[in-house]
Amino acid sequence: GVQLVESGGGLVQPGGSLRLSCAASGFTFADYGMSWVRQAPGKDLEWVSTITGGGDITTAYADPVKGRFTISRDNAKNTLYLQMNNLKTEDTAMYYCTNGPARGQGTQVTVSA
Secondary structure, eight states, rough: OOOEEOOOOEEOTTTTOOOEEEEEEEEOOOGGEEEEEEETTOOOEEEEEOOSSSSSHHHHHHHHGGTTTEEETTTTTEEEEEEEESSSSSGGGGEEESSOOOBOOOEEEEEEO
């Protein structure tokens, strides 16, 4: 079956950086658009970023993370990444990767002084 396993979260100070990874298996990773979503405590799930699959790769970002986060993928490794720079306290959330139908278990990102 489909498996999505996120890693790379942690505690970081404001202004710091983290790189999240999502290891995918059970489907043809290269063919799928992949996304990162997040959920802060007491808030709804929020879309963060998407990268398309197939031949032409395009990316999109939610306004709150534009210019700070970079989504990428390594199809040879079946892995999705999210480079997060200049982190803010409001980025604190559980981060999930998703291929649309499936979602991983998440990795916690906490930004705090």
